[in-house]
Every structure is written in structure tokens, then in C-alpha cells.
Amino acid sequence: MSVTATSTSTATLALTDQDKLTLRTAAYGAVSLMAAADAAGSPHKAAKHGSIALATAIGPIGHVLAERSRIGNLGGKSTAELADRVLPALTATMSLLAEQAPAEADNFRGTVITAITAAARTHKGEAAPGIAEMIRKITAALDAA
Incomplete structure (x- = not known):
């Protein structure tokens, strides 16, 4: 099944159901990892x-x-x-998107970075060391492709 882009993008992605599941696992899994890293704080707020x-x-x-x-x-x-499921899914998604539509790879990366940044901002001040390390691991997985 293909996903056809709308107005401002001309890219068409031909993603299988498995590709879509991997993409959603990667994105929502990154948010879940951020919530897990914030276990002592507000994991529900991070996930939200x-x-x-x-x-x-x-x-x-x-x-x-x-x-x-x-x-x-x-x-x-x-x-x-x-992390054993999510980090490889992030890398696999970036590889697939980079092959099919590099602009969509950038869109996906930006979307995930925005989401993990939002998840990390549930606290005032600097992110706790565990949260900062999880951001580093997620970013490394995105950039490994």
C-alpha cells in the first residue's frame, strides 16, 4: 500500500504494512523510552x-x-x-525513508526529535542524566542509517 503525499510534498512512499508498523514502533517507541527514562519523575506526562x-x-x-x-x-x-526493539526500528525506518524519499527521512527525524524533546520538557530546568542519555541513544539510532 502506498502513502501519497499531500500539497507541499511531492514524495510518494510505497510502504508495506510491516514498514508502517516499524515506523510507528520507532516513533511511539522513542516516546515510550523517554517515559521509561523519566520513571522517577513524570512518565505519564512525558508520554502525553x-x-x-x-x-x-x-x-x-x-x-x-x-x-x-x-x-x-x-x-x-x-x-x-x-530499547532492543525501538532503537533498531528507528535506524531501519531512517534507512528505508532515506532510500525512498530523503525529505521524508528528514521529516521523520525531525518529528521524532520534536517528540522526545517534548517528552523531556516535563521538568523545569535541565534534563536528568538518564533522560539526557536516552535522548543521546535515540538520536544515535536515528543517525546510524
């Missing part, structure tokens, strides 16, 4: 702010993120288990 930021995505990426299908693999017994 990050998810709201993802909902503002536009273009083909926004359409995929807005789909209402269940993302079933964002649980786990530990943050490490979640």
Missing part, C-alpha cells in the same frame, strides 16, 4: 507530551503516524527490552 508532538506530524509520515492500528510490541519487562 511526546505523543501529542507525534500527532502534529504532517506529510506522509503524519499520515502513517495517525493510523489507528495497534502497536503491540511496546511493552516489556525492562527499558532494555524496549
Whole structure:
């Protein structure tokens, strides 16, 4: 199934259902990792702010993120288990998008960065070391493609 871009973008993405699931797992999983990193603070606020930021995505990426299908693999017994699924999904999504439509790869990266930044801003002042480290790991996964 392909996602056709709207008005300002001319890119067309030919994403399979599995590609879309990987993209949603990557984006929403990044927000889940931020909430897990904020376990001592406000993980629910982090998840809420990050998810709201993802909902503002536009273009083909926004359409995929807005789909209402269940993302079933964002649980786990530990943050490490979640990271084992999410970080590779971030890299795989960036690789796929870079091949098909580099502008959409930039759109996806920007959307995820906006979401994790929003999730990190649930506290006043500087981010806690665990949160800062999770941002670094997510960014590294995005840039590994």
C-alpha cells in the first residue's frame, strides 16, 4: 500500500504494512523510552507530551503516524527490552525513508526529535542524566542509517 503525499510534498512512499508498523514502533517507541527514562519523575506526562508532538506530524509520515492500528510490541519487562526493539526500528525506518524519499527521512527525524524533546520538557530546568542519555541513544539510532 502506498502513502501519497499531500500539497507541499511531492514524495510518494510505497510502504508495506510491516514498514508502517516499524515506523510507528520507532516513533511511539522513542516516546515510550523517554517515559521509561523519566520513571522517577513524570512518565505519564512525558508520554502525553511526546505523543501529542507525534500527532502534529504532517506529510506522509503524519499520515502513517495517525493510523489507528495497534502497536503491540511496546511493552516489556525492562527499558532494555524496549530499547532492543525501538532503537533498531528507528535506524531501519531512517534507512528505508532515506532510500525512498530523503525529505521524508528528514521529516521523520525531525518529528521524532520534536517528540522526545517534548517528552523531556516535563521538568523545569535541565534534563536528568538518564533522560539526557536516552535522548543521546535515540538520536544515535536515528543517525546510524
